[in-house]
Amino acid sequence: MDETKLVRMANDIARNFAAQRHEDAVAAVADHITMFWEPRMKAGLYAADRKALLPLAAEAVALLERGAKVPSQTRATRFNAADESHRSDGA
Amino acid sequence: MGYESQADFGTPEAAGTPVTLMIDGRAVTVPAGTSVMRAASECGGSIPRLCATDSVKAFGSCRLCLVEIEGQRGTPASCTTPVADGMVVHTQTPRLDKLRKGVMELYISDHPLDCLTCSANNDCELQDAAAQVGLRDVRYGYEGANHLGLATDTSNPYFDFDPSKCIACSRCIRACDEVQGTFALTMDGRGFASTISAGQAGDDFMASDCVSCGACVQACPTATLNEKAMAAIGKPERSVVTTCAYCGVGCTFRAEMRGEQLVRMVPWKDGKANRGHSCVKGRFAWGYANHRDRITTPMVRDSIDQPWREVSWDEALGFAAERLKAIKAQFGPGALGGITSSRCTNEETYLVQKLVRAGFGSNNVDTCARVCHSPTGYGLKTTFGTSAGTQDFDSVMAADVILVIGANPTDAHPVFASRMKRRLRQGARLIVIDPRRIDLVKSPHVEAAYHLPLQPGTNVAVLTAMAHVIVTEGLADEAFIAARCDADEYGDWAAFVSEVRHSPEALEPVTRVPAADLRAAARLFATGGNGAIYYGLGVTEHSQGSSTVMAIANLAMVTGNIGRPGVGVNPLRGQNNVQGACDMGSFPHELPGYRHISDAETRALFERDWGVTLDPDPGLRIPNMLDAALDGSFRALYVQGEDILQSDPNTRHVAAGLAAMDCVIVHDLFLNETANYAHVFLPGSTFLEKDGTFTNAERRIQPVRKVMEPANGMADWEVTQALANALGLGWAYTHPAEILEEVARLTPSFAGVSWERLDRVGSLQWPVNAAFPDGAPVMHVDGFVRGKGKFVVTEYVPTDEKTGPRYPLLLTTGRILSQYNVGAQTRRTDNIVWHEEDLLEMHPADAENRGLKTGDWARLASRTGETTLRVTVTERVAPGVVYTTFHHPATQANVVTTDYSDWATNCPEYKVTAVQVLPSNGPSDWQESYASWSEKSRRIVAEPAE
Incomplete structure (x- = not known):
């Protein structure tokens, strides 16, 4: 996969979460990549030049590489089979 | 029937x-x-x-x-x-009998008595009335002054206007005014000289403002306004109610048939989406179904530089299956994927995603919503908890303030636009946020209170500035927020939007919207009563498409405009079944019902039912598939009913991606542009040739009913099933009702939906389950589906696509009334008379600077590519902005668009491309080379190759 494009995509995600509290923003970027990126894309991002990543994106990637579990940004709807906290997304 | x-x-x-x-x-x-x-x-x-x-x-x-x-x-x-x-x-009574006979005598004395050869014979209300009153004689004779010599206006491709048969009842005029809202017709002259006139004296229908919606034809009691097809074929002998396959309004029609021949499509009065109205596409543009370009025999070829070979279904499916198996064996399941069609039925899209997940073994399934409303799915699920609009269409009739942003309903959703205009004529106020002066800004009896002509790409800035006004001026609905929304998140958001940098004045240099107008619009929306927001692709097709959707949701929540008729957030969906395709699990990260693929419990449900193990990771989205194709890890694609080469951005990149694959299977009505890069062509069926369901923009699930046998021999769901069985999956569906039953069994929001029930009640708006046994016309009534409404901070992040000295203009793309999407269907109908080619709209100042005038050829160039097309000079666009459509493959507007995309969903940024426009005298190099390639690629050999 084109690593330049993957870095740009990760940075776009980071820029759009940047206005949140820092800790929340890092978790949100990490969660977004977890929930929407195919493994090849994640692997390509992990292999990309970290210097090209915005600091927020780099922190999120580091979080993911450590295998940290991040909270889901999108809760399940009550129309779905949800758990007690109204989630069906495994979070 | x-x-x-x-x-x-x-x-x-x-x-x-x-x-x-x-x-x-x-x-x-x-x-x-x-x-x-x-x-x-x-x-x-x-x-x-x-x-x-x-x-x-x-x-x-x-x-x-x-x-x-x-x-x-x-x-x-x-x-x-x-x-x-x-x-x-x-x-x-005898007195009434006498009076009525007298009236009828007058009508008939000035009417051609050619009933036996009249196209409305036995379908004429004048004839019926004469029979009802028992007219037996006309005392006045037929020799007096009359209108019998008036010439017929045949200018419209679909209907004729024969004034000699007109009884001056004004039903056509009133239908144009009240139902359609175009006000194109008038009564010219007085008394005996009264005649119906389209536009100015001397105008024919084609030269008038008539939009060919057909309301006048439907209202006409005689053969004065009569469809050409009806005149040619004769009176229908049966009818079947079905759902239109054009835009996301989802009009229902009676397909009126004579034998296997479709005579006319008449809007169904009981249709809850259209309430008996129609547009030029749904009513008239169905001729593509029998167009000579239609391919009804399967074809294969070993490589894309070879001509096509016509083969049997068995051979084509066997060829496809062998290639898919070989690729899977060599490169793994991740090398295979599919694209579902938003033009096909729910049942068909469900089967395609099932084929990809259960047969190919990957989650590499995506749909055309990727390039249109995927940000709606993300944004509304995040803020409200559901990936869908909140209202039904009827809701607009209770709106007091209507905010239209990034949508052009009179062109793209015309039947709904007519209802909106009706409400505006009743006094609702209108705010339009759009770079172009769309028709709604000012049209007969409709005028926007505020038009905010923003710089393309600044939606988030404008909406945040509106929120700033509402919060800082104390106009927020605090009671609603306290009761319905997450308080902490609201606090963070309110503090964010209150920052001075988000004031209309501070953002005016960015948005180019006068701050006073923006403030006034925000005040009106917050204080004007029921506020309803309608939006389209001018919101979603941006690098901040998802942020804009969430900013819209924020605006609705802060003003308390959620949860009752007359308010809400209403995405106007582009294609007929975009909502349904998304509902059915067409996204690579979601199973049907918007449940994430990583959820083990949901996955287990499908695994048990399908007898397979599912991949727990999200799959590739369309642009990711193309990128992966170029690095060699994605090699096979099954495309049902989409033409990604023409519709997706950066055409050369799409072409390169497709050309890199070993097996591209195109399943379509025509050899579309994507088929130029395909190895297998599986003929598709039209919406007239199959059963199933579509789900429109108001979550309304409606039956699609077969009115004729498929010309290719199989409905699309049968073709997908045959491909699945060639791969050894052993599917045995005998009717789409069984597929729908499976969807309902596995998807809680569809639990109460069945073919039998839809057949009986006409339509249902999901969710249909124990909590909402009859569906939900309005959502989030007592609480948001996700629990508390989530305010999301939406920082304005300017796009990376910048204008500069080389590319000083901003291109934005869109659609027009008579054409639909890539034009595959509408270009193959008489709608072509309204739009023979894509044109470039340009402001007079920009045109003057470049020495261009209307009709001139121009070269449209961006950092991505270039094409040529003709210019039309108009003040509809602001200086510095140009606009075109993408309906014609000869233009290929997407050669110019970039691969910048929405940060959350990869929805392409069609609406912002930096371009230069200069005079030209010929096609671009790409156009010439593509035309040559396309001609070569479409060759078909008559006999199978040895």
Whole structure:
């Protein structure tokens, strides 16, 4: 996969979460990549030049590489089979 | 069913308190406000009439519907006389007989008596009325002054206007005014010289403002306005109610048939999305179904530089299956994927995603919503908890302030636009946020209170500035927020939007929207009563598409405009079944019902039902598939009913990605542009040739019913099943009802949906389950689906696509009324007369600077590519902005668009491309090379190759 494009995509995600509290923003970027990126894309991002990543994106990637579990940004709807906290997304 | 005209009660339905009266000795109870005519119709009577029809208000001009009412003098017209409690009405008396005969004599004395050869023979209300009143003689003769020599206007491709048959009832004029809202027709002249006129004197229908919606044709009681197809084929003998396959409004029609031949599509009065109205596409543009370009025989070829070889279904499916198996064996399941079609039925899209997940073994399934409304799915699920609009279309009739942002409903969703215009004519206020001066900004009897002509790409800045005004001026609905939304998140968001940098004044240099106008618009939205937001692809197709959707949701929540009729967030969906395709699990990260693929419990549900193990990781989205194709890890694609080469951005990149694959299977009606890069072509079926369901923009699931046999021999769901079985999956569906039953079994929000129930009730708006047994016209009534509404901070992040000295203009792309998406269907109908080519709209100042005038050829170039097309100079676009459509493959506007995309969903940024426009005298290099390639790629050899 084109690593330049993957870095740009990760940075776009980071820029759009940047206005949140820092800790929340890092978790949100990490969660977004977890929930929407195919493994090849994640692997390509992990292999990309970290210097090209915005600091927020780099922190999120580091979080993911450590295998940290991040909270889901999108809760399940009550129309779905949800758990007690109204989630069906495994979070 | 056999042929029977739709019931016509003469005047519109009323909604008052019950009133009981006597009509011809029978007690009748109807709502107050009902006309005597309608009351008589509802109890089975039929008062003769000519100028009355229940789609328009009573007019009282024909004097045929006279009645006698005890205690009242004279013979009032029943159409304009409202019922009253205790009223005693007589519809049939000697006095009335005489009066009606006299009126009919006058009509018939100036009417061509060619009934046996008339195209409306046996389908003519004048004929019916003459029979009803027992007309046997015309005392005046037929030799006097008359209109019989007037020439027929045949300029419209779909219907003729024969003024010699006109009875001057004004039903056409009133339908154009009241139903369609175009006001194209008028009564020219007075008295005996009265004639219907389209536009100015001397204009024919084609030269007028007529938008060919067909409302006038439907309202005409004679053959004055009559469809050419009806004249050519004859009266229908049966009809089938089905759902239109064009835009996301989801109009229902009666397909009126003669044998296997479609005679006409008549909007169904009981259709809850369209309420008996239609547009030029749905009503008339169905000729593509029998177009000579249609491919009905499967074809294969070893490589894309070879001509196609016509083969049997077995051979084509075997060829495809062998290639797919070989690729999977060598490169793994991640090398295979599919694209579902938003033009196909729910059942068909469900099967394609099932084939990819259960057969190919990957989650590499995506749909055209990727390039249109994927940000809607993300944004509304995040803020409200559901990936769907909140209202039904009827809701607009209770709106007081209507905010339209990034949508052009009169062109792209015309039937809904007509209802919106009706509400605006009743007094609702309108705010338009759009770089272009779309028709809604100012059209007959409609004018926006505020038009905010923002710089393309600044939606988030404008919406945040509106929120700034609402919060800082104390206009927020604090009670709603406290009761319904997450307080902490609201606090963070309110503090964010209150920052001075988000004020209209601070953002004016960015948005180019006058701060005073923006403030006034924000105040109106917050204080003007029920506020409803309608948006389209001008919101989603940006690098901040998802942020804009969430900013819209924020705006609705902060003003308390959620959870009742007249308010809400309403995405206007592009294609007919975008909502349904998304509902059915067409996204690579979601199973049907928007449940994430990583959820083990949901996955287990499908694994048990399908007998397979599912990949727990999200799959590739369309642009990711193309990127992966270029690095060699994605090699096979099954595309049902989409033309990604023409519709997706950066055409050269799409072409390179497709060309890099070993097996591209195109399943379509025509050899579309994507098929130029395909190895297998599987013929598709039209919406007229299959059963199933579509789900429209209001979450309304509606039946699609087969009215004729598939020309290719199989409905699309059968083709997908045959491909699945060639791969050894052993599917055995015998009807789409069984597929829908599987969807309902596995998807809680569809639990109460079945083919039988839809057949019976007509439509259902999901969710349909224990909590909402009859569906939900309005969502989030008592609470948000996700629990508390989530305010999301939406920082304005400017796009990376910048104008500069080399590319000083911003290109934005869109659609027009007569064409649909890539034009595969509408270009193959007579709609082509309205739009033969894509044109580039340009402001007079920009055109002047470049020495361009309307009709000149121009080279449109971006950092991505270039094309040529002709210019039309107009003030609809602001200086610095140009606009075109993407309906024609010869233009390929997407050669120019970039691969910048929405940060959350990869929805392409179609609406912002930096371009330069210069005079040109010929096609671009790409156009020439592509035309040559396309011609070569479409070759078909008659005999199988040795």
